[in-house]
Each structure stands twice: as C-alpha cells, then as structure tokens.
Amino acid sequence: MIAFLTLPVLVTIAIPFLKVKGKGIVAISVIFINSIISCYFAIQTLSGQVFDLSLPGNVVTGPIRIYLDALSGWFLLIINFIFLTGGFYGLYYMKAYREQRKNLSLHSIAFVLLHTALISICAIQNSLIFLIAWETMAISAFIAVIFESGKMATLKAGINFLVQSHISILFLMLGFIWVAYKTGSFDFQSITTYTETHQGATGMILFFCFFIGFAIKAGFVPFHTWLPHAHPAAPTHISGIMSGVIIKIGIFGILRMLLLIKMDYTVVGYFILLVSVISGLYGVMLAIIQHNLKKLLAYHSIENIGIIGMGIGIGCIGLGNGNPLLAALGFAGALLHTLNHALFKSLLFYTAGIVYQATHTLNIENLGGLIKKMPQTAILFLIAAIAICGIPPFNGFVSEFLIYNGLYQWMLNADIVPLVAIIFSVLALVLIGGLALFCFTKAFGIVFLGQPRKKINHEIKESPFFQWLPLYLIALTILCIGLFPQPFLNVLTKPVNLYSGLIQPSLVPFQDEIAHTVQPIGLASGVFILLIALVFSVRKIMIRNREITVSPTWGCGYVAPQPKIQYTASSFVRTYSKLFNPFLLFEKKEKNVSGVFPVEAHYKSHPYDRIESWFVDKPIKAIKSFLSRFLFLNNGKLQFSILYGIIFIVSVICIPFLYDTIMAFIDFLKQL
C-alpha cells in the first residue's frame, strides 16, 4: 500500500522534468504498476477474501479503515482495465499536442492522480479521508477535462463540471457530518450502527442525501446536466474514462451505501427504479437528436446509467420483499452492465476520437463514407454500437437479459401495484432498446456510410497500428462476455452475494440459478454466429461464378445524384423529433424566404436539454437577477471596500456582545 501511494507522489514531482515523450510513458507505467497491485487485491477479494486494515490515523480523523470486499474488487478491475486501455490509447491520441509541454505535464499528473483517487475511493472506509479522495478525483478530473483550455467552450464545460462536482461533495458532506455528529466517529461502520438504532425515516433521508451526491456523479436525470457538456470537451481518452469509470464511481457509491445503510429497501427500490426509468428514457431520447458525435455518446451514458439503476432498483425491491433470487438477478444485471457499459462506451469514444483525429470534426452532418477510408474504425464502432443496443451476440444483451429476467421473475408472484411497476419498466426497457437502435443506426449510418456529406480537404487515413491494440482488446472482451457469460458471472458471485446475503446469509441462490439463466444465451449466440458464417459461406459458393457489376446507386429515375441529396442525420430523425416534440427542445435560428427575388435564407437548429433549462438555467437566471439588485454595493471604490471591512469587523465584535446583552435583558425580564 505504501508503494501504491508513494509512486503517484514521486511521479507528480518527476513528470515536469521529463521529456515530452517520457511523460506519457512514465504515467502509464505508474498506472500499470498500481493496477497490478490493486488487481492482486481485487482478485483475492473476488475469490472470497476480505481485506480489513485499520491505520492509526490522527486526532481529527480517528482510525482510518482500509477495507476491500468483493464489491470494491469488481470496481477495481473495471477501473484498472479502462485506465490501462485508455492510457495506452491516450499516448497516441496526445501525439498531436506534443508542442504543449507544460500542459501535457499537468495532464499526465492529473491522469495518474485520477487513477489513484478512484482506487482509493473503492478502499477507504473513513468519511473524512473518503471526502479527500473524492475531492482529489473531482479536481484531477477537472484538470484532465480542460486540456484544451484555450477553447472557451471547453473551459465553460470544465467549470460546469467542477461546480456540479462540488454540489455532489456538498451532499456527501452533509450525510457524513450528520452521521459523525450523531455517533462521533468517521468510520463507515458507524453509518450502519446509527441507522440500525434509528428505525423509520432516518435511514431513508440519510440515504437520499447520499443518493443525490452520488447521482450527480453518476448522471441520473435530473442531475445529469454536466455530463453532455464535459464529455465532448474532454480529450477522447478522458471522455472514455469518464464515461466508463468516473460516472460508475457514483454507482459504486450508491451500491456501497445500500450495503451500509439499513432502511426500508422496498421504498428505496421503487424510487431508484423510477429515477432510472426516467434517466434511461430521457437519455436516449435526447441522444437521438444530437449532431455532435461525442455529445450523442454522452447522452447514451445517461441512458445506460438508467439501465444499471433499473438493475439496482429491482435488486433493492428483491431485498425488501425477501426474495433472494430477484435481488441476485437485479444486482448481477446492474454490476455486469457496469462492466459492459464501461467496455462498449469507451470503445465508442475511442473510435469517435479516431474519427475526430482523421477529419477534425465531430459534427455528424459533415461526415459520411468513412468506412471506405477507415474500415477498422468502422468495424469497431459497429461492434460497440450493436453491443450498446443490447443485441446478441455481444455483451450488452447479457446484462439486459438478466434485468429482463429479474423483471419477469418478479412478475410471477407479484401483486397489482408491483405488476403495474413491472409492466412499465418492461415497456421502458424495450423502448430504450428500440430508441438506442434508432440512434446507433443513425450514428453509424451517417458517419461511416454513404458518401462524404462535406468535402474534407486533407487526406483521411487510419491511425498507427499500436493505437488499435487497446481497442481490439476491448472488442474482444465484448465478444467474450457475449459468447461466454458464464465465467464473468462466476466472478460476480461474491459481490452479488454481498446483497442477496443480506436476506439469508446461508442461502446462495446465485450460482445455480443464474447459471441456468445465462448459459443458454452464450450457446444461442454461438449458434447464431455459426449460422451467419454458414449462410455467408453458402452465399459465397453460390455467387462464385456469377457476374458482379458495379454501377451508381439507383436514383429512382433521377440521373444526377450527388452527395447532397443523401439522407442526413436530421432528416433521419425528423419524424421522431416531430413525435417526441413535447420532450425535446430546439433552439432555432431561421430567416425565411421572402419577396419575389429572395436574397438570402437560412435555417439553423440546435438541440437543447429541456431539463437543463428548467433546473439549471432558469434558477440561475433568477438568482442572477436577484443578486444584480445588490450590484450597487460593488461599485469598485476603495473607500467603500474599506467601509464594508469595517462594518464586518464591527459586527463580528458587536453581535456576540449584543446577543449577551439581549439575553441578560431577557433574564432580567424573566426574573421580574
């Protein structure tokens, strides 16, 4: 553990003095070493051991408990995998910015610190130190995001992220201080003891306090507004890591609190289910209308957090009802989807980054036909796109299948109220799947297929071979989980049993039942791939001697087709955006055609977030207009500033004095 903490510190000192090329490599190697250390512990925890280490700490913090259980182990593995692939990819991605030396130093340091902080968050069980690690994560993530701080939009997005991170910390602090005030201990264990002794609403309110804090990080609607700004602004490997890991740490927090806080799990389950359904639907509904590829992916992160949340919600309801199988299915689905989403979303971001490097644009309306010049990028994007839609034979299907299974399992012996909840959750999950399919056929079709929609003046070429390595590794894992879900679920046994064990510690329903559930899927996916191969080879043999001609696309009689008449992203989603208009918000700028000889006309539409405008923009506007009434105070004159200073000092001295006097007077009145 000492090595684990000293290495990042050493690197922080060393990186500024290294050569440009060395900085990245050193950063990656430190992350690599730290990953090996933490993975060693993670694998041990997943095989059933628990690490419990108590450091003496000091007077303020009390003993610092380092505690690793299977839940931490699972998240540690995800964090390390994504950081290693992301870091390796980042080495090549940052090549274009070689001349910004200082900036790169800062970025590398932030990257290492981010990794260290995230791992610490999974291990620390002392609320003060936890908050410090949390703050380190927020700040280093902020620095990593604003790498291109020269751009106004990036800086704005970064500051938005920073502010919202601190609102998240505010809620966490509130929860921790509450517990510390009541129990006098910063140890996480005191949360359990406190909520055990105080039945009723206490645990619930405490949980909601933590939930809001972690939900801001995870990006549940309506706390998601930082997410679609920060993702496109960050350099691509950071976007991938942010979507794959940083928002997942919010999920980790919620899961951790579920273990610690004793409360009425059913109510919490319904609440999480509701929030998640809304997040899932809202995320994908907004994703469809986005023109910026990375922003589109960011909204899909919200959607997938919703799916994970549905798993958690179902699991909680299982806990509340005393149904261990339902709890196991829900939590297994949620945890597996956490990994799956980390995989396919980072792959999507990395391929989007390669597209950006090659074309210098992320506006999908300007792209098209890239599959001919970048076939590898296209195939990897396609794999990830199919996986994120939850379609077999890839990994997304396995976790969504577990959640569906949970829902239908729950249905078999439910009453009327849960049944209505189930049927609407199924409805939501199906709609999410369908909308995701709609969105990714659009994204893939418009970016990679057809002809270029706008002329790009420089040559478009694929990236160097080594940049591909991590991407292929991720794609392989995606396929592996799809075809052989069994081993991955075996790994999940321990973390899931943490939850299902809350009901009946002796009963372990997970292993057999879930094996029964997912084994056929792997088999079916395998058969499916074989079937595709079979049909394809039959086709190949059949058309061997046939005449193949190439000619222009049939224009239905129109003889002068050109790239401009192709379907665009906006036209692809037009019917959809008309139907879903009540939920969407567009900012439009238009000048209509007028007069007999119209001179100019233009039309520009820009998708915006309705919830953001309600919950963020309008309150901020109101506060601003209220505070602007006091602007006269800040008139810039030195004399006034000194006056305010004097007023402040006088009031600091006089108010306690005045208070004492008044109290004495009241006492005097009482004596009368």
Place this chain on the structure above:
Amino acid sequence: MLSILLIVIAALFFTGIINRTKSLASGRKGPGIMQPIKDVARLFKKGAVYSETSSFIFQIAPTIYFASIVMAMLVVPFGQSKGVLSFRCDFIFFAYVLALGKFFSIISALDTGSSFEGMGASREALYSMFAEPAFFILMGSFALLTGYTSFQEIFAALHIGSYISYALAVLATFVLIMIAMIENSRMPIDDPKTHLELTMVHEVMILDNSGFDLGLILTGGYLKFAIYGALIVNLFIGIVDYQYAIPLFFVIQFLMAVVIGLIESFMARFRMSHNAQFIVALTSVALLIFFGALLILGKFN
C-alpha cells in the same frame, strides 16, 4: 425440431396464398401459388449489381438479416415439442435477434447513399421500435398467466377455458397479426405494391439489392410470416395431440394468409404520418391483454 419443418413448409406457400387471394379478390386469375418461390429460385441463380457508393456492409447485411430470422425460428416451439433452443425468457432473445437483422437492413439501406432508401430506413427504424413493446407486454401477460417464462412452457400451459381467455386469445391474435404486418411491411402500415417510392417503407430500403442478396431478403420475409403464423397457432394448440395439431397448424396458417390477402385487397394504407400513432395503439391493446390476465388471476381483489 418439428416446428422448423412446419414453418418452412408454411413459408413455401404463405406469400403465394396472399397473392392468390388478392388476385381473386380483384377478379384476376393471378400467378400460381408457388410463384414467389420460383421468383426467389430465379434470383438465387442471378448475378448481382452493387452500388459504387456501398461498402461491405451492404454485402453482408442480407446474410445477417436472413440468419437472424432463421435464428428466431429456432426458438419457436410447436405445441408440446420444444424449439431447437428453448430456455427461460427465450422470447426476449427472439425479439432481440430479429432486432439485429433490422439493424443491418437499416444500415445497409443507408450504405447506398440514396435518399429514398434513407427515408425507408428512418421509417423502418421508428416503426419497428414502436412495435416491440406490444410484443413484450403480450408475452409478459402470458408469462404472468401461466407462471412460466419460455415460449414452449407458456404455450404448453396456456389453456383457453373462460370467456375472458377467449377474448384474450382473440386480442393476442390481433396483436400478433399486426406485428407480423409491421415486421413484414404489409398493408395497413406499408404498401409493397405502390407505384411511388415515397410511400414505401420496406420495399424502398431494398431498391439496390439484387441477385442472391435480394433472394435472401425475400425468403426471410416469407419465413417471418410463417414464424408469426406459428406463434398464433401456438396460442391454440397447447394440449392438442399431434394428429390434430399439425393439420390445425396449416389451416390456421392458411386462414392467416387469406386474411392478410383480404386486408390488402380491401383496406387502404394508413397515412404515413399517422402510422406511428397506430403502432403505439397496438401497445395499448397489449396492455388490455395484460389487464385481462390480471382479471383472470383475480389480482384486482
């Protein structure tokens, strides 16, 4: 295994019967019942023309589309006998595998760079999205009613006894026929015989396909009809013996083909802009089935 054989046999005649019904209804003699199969056989022997805009996606998409339909066929049972694959919640696999086929047919349409095909792709993506919930709620209601979650167990345990269950079976048949119409882009949703590309959904997506690939797509369409027909048959033959069930299978498939032929002859296509609402209305019919299932189980008490 039995189900595959029966579905393939039904698929051979299904579209032919639809076409024959349509021609008889309009007072023509019409082509023979085997004509669609002859068309496909001819297509399988032909060479192909590929658009210069298209990439390898366009060439593999029909294969995957066809394979996805065959895969879906493998999980469909026939009464007491299981499909080739049968597991818990296999109907989810059924729907999602078909979705992969849809995914590829949509992107292959976008691959040609044609504005017409893009339009068809957009509509197909939207309509199939709206059709999915109805299917899931339908299967969910049956799962609730029978207490099982795989196709075969659900259908084997489905007994039609009371009046409400008759109503449910009729509604379920209606929903399944409508889903089949949407999946196959047939009349109330889409008109495969229209003369104008602007008013098509599925047909406009495959404008550029030719030769073997077009043959695969058409065969896939025939199979899809027979698969949904088999699902409808399964609603009624849960406990019937094979010697009655197999003839019943063909009778119901035949009736379904005739009904589709009649619908196509006497109904006009819905307005394209109202299609989405119509398909969503299907979900509410499925919800009716769900509440019917609740009534039967006495959950309202």
